Amino acid sequence: MRIGYGFDLHAFGSIKPLIIGGVLIPYKKGLIAHSNGDLLIHAVIDALLGATAMGDIGSFFPSDNNMYKNIDSRILLKKIWKKIELIDYVISNIDITIITEYPQMSPYIFFMRSNLSSDLNTKIDNISIKATSSKSIGCIGRQEGIACQAVVMLIKKI
Numbered sequence: 441m442r443i444g445y446g447f448d449l450h451a452f453g454s455i456k457p458l459i460i461g462g463v464l465i466p467y468k469k470g471l472i473a474h475s476n477g478d479l480l481i482h483a484v485i486d487a488l489l490g491a492t493a494m495g496d497i498g499s500f501f502p503s504d505n506n507m508y509k510n511i512d513s514r515i516l517l518k519k520i521w522k523k524i525e526l527i528d529y530v531i532s533n534i535d536i537t538i539i540t541e542y543p544q545m546s547p548y549i550f551f552m553r554s555n556l557s558s559d560l561n562t563k564i565d566n567i568s569i570k571a572t573s574s575k576s577i578g579c580i581g582r583q584e585g586i587a588c589q590a591v592v593m594l595i596k597k598i
Contacts, residue, residue, distance in 0.1 A: 441532060442594045444491025446483035451585040460538065460545070460586070461552025461569065462514045462559070467543045471586065474503040478513035480536060480552065480569075483590040485513075485520050487534070491594045492524055517559050524594070531562040532593040538571040540586040545571035 454477065456470035461480040471477035485497045501508045501516050508516070534556065538545050549569045557564040574580040580587055 441596075442491040442529065444487040444489065444592045444594070446486030446488075446490060446590040446592070447587070448479040448482040448486070449579075449585060449587040450477050450479045451579075452583070456510070458543070459513075460548070460588075462512075462555035463548045463551045465543055465545075465548055475501070475508055475511045475513050475516065479586060479588045480538060480590070481513035481517050483588040484534065484536065484556065484592065485517055487590040487592040488520055488524055488594070491592050492527065492529065494523070514555065514559055517556075521560050525561075528597045529594040530597055531560055531566050532595045534560075534567045534590060534592050536567070536569045536588065536590045538569065538586065538588050539574055539580055540571065541573050541576065541581060541583050545569075 450471035450473055452469040452471060454470035454472045456477055458465045458467040458470050459476050459478045462478065471479065482497055489495055552569050553564050553567045556567050579585055
């Protein structure tokens, strides 16, 4: 088995729509990013790459490459997952925490889990997503942005 950890943080300030876990979330602010800013997907990609010792998201999709400007992060996730499938790993489980004051995430979590389940070819029960606030502490508490952490466990196919 292999374990990987991913983290991402994006600041509010964009006119882009707010997309987290592949889900469009109605909110007055978007996240500043080169891609579509889906920090949940970015954290999962980094966790997958960490588990396989393949580097990080920036080494595959550099932010100075216009090919990835405003790209749907689910496309990036699928590209990384194809590389991992080639070395015979499957998802054991993924545990994700979104850290934000606003907007509320609970209405969207099932749809985020469903998207990841589809993109990673794994059962939805293998994916846990929860949300918490930072209790008004720090940049997230001041509602300057959103953070996300992801832990992935991969197992070799038998």
